[in-house]
Amino acid sequence: MHKFERGEEPEGLKKARKQKRSWDEFVRTPAHIELAECLYERQERCCAYCDMTIKSIKDGHIEHLERRSNAPKRALDWGNLFFSCQRKDSCGKYKDSEISGAIDSRLVVDPSQEDPLDYFSYAETGEMVVVKRNDEKAETTIKVFNLNTQRLKNARSRAYRNAIVFLKNYDNLGENPPKEAVEEFLNDWREEEFFSSVFRYILKR
Numbered sequence: 276m277h278k279f280e281r282g283e284e285p286e287g288l289k290k291a292r293k294q295k296r297s298w299d300e301f302v303r304t305p306a307h308i309e310l311a312e313c314l315y316e317r318q319e320r321c322c323a324y325c326d327m328t329i330k331s332i333k334d335g336h337i338e339h340l341e342r343r344s345n346a347p348k349r350a351l352d353w354g355n356l357f358f359s360c361q362r363k364d365s366c367g368k369y370k371d372s373e374i375s376g377a378i379d380s381r382l383v384v385d386p387s388q389e390d391p392l393d394y395f396s397y398a399e400t401g402e403m404v405v406v407k408r409n410d411e412k413a414e415t416t417i418k419v420f421n422l423n424t425q426r427l428k429n430a431r432s433r434a435y436r437n438a439i440v441f442l443k444n445y446d447n448l449g450e451n452p453p454k455e456a457v458e459e460f461l462n463d464w465r466e467e468e469f470f471s472s473v474f475r476y477i478l479k480r
């Protein structure tokens with residue numbers, strides 16, 4: 276999970292709310308595409324929950340943190356909307372199929388409002404670790420989105436090791452590396468499975 280700036284809501288969403296449109300009506304309008312694009316870009320093309328890169332907008336979906344069935348009034352609420360990957364063993368799809376009962380958004384970490392690095396650190400094994408002991412909010416977040424599923428741990432562990440190598444190699448470029456060298460470096464790096472949360476955590480250490 277990594278922090279992103281939510282910013283202003285798209286006009287189409289605001290308008291649909293004023294018109295009291297239902298979600299089913301809304302998905303048939305261009306404002307739905309506008310909303311998906313807005314979230315996708317503001318989240319830097321990453322899943323709001325697992326932080327993995329979503330290659331194209333078709334590989335993700337708009338996610339209601341508080342489900343429409345539990346919180347119909349929040350169906351068009353900007354603060355309740357995120358862009359999620361399509362994986363079934365984690366994130367939005369996992370939450371909706373495996374977690375019973377309503378989700379209270381106050382009980383999970385909101386990456387558009389808070390910095391997840393205040394709640395989570397990362398082990399070399401790729402495990403997401405709760406920073407403060409008995410932090411119910413952080414623990415609930417991991418559980419609800421299944422963020423320590425083995426697939427994610429494996430991918431994060433690779434990203435962790437890559438980050439260490441990257442930083443070492445980056446040091447080797449010298450004190451004032453030419454701009455092109457830095458760009459090339461970053462592009463190679465982005466080709467890999469990239470978790471900005473893991474990378475930021477290592478930088479912070």
Ligand SMILES: [Zn+2]
Nearest residue numbers: 322325360366
């Ligand atoms: Zn995800």
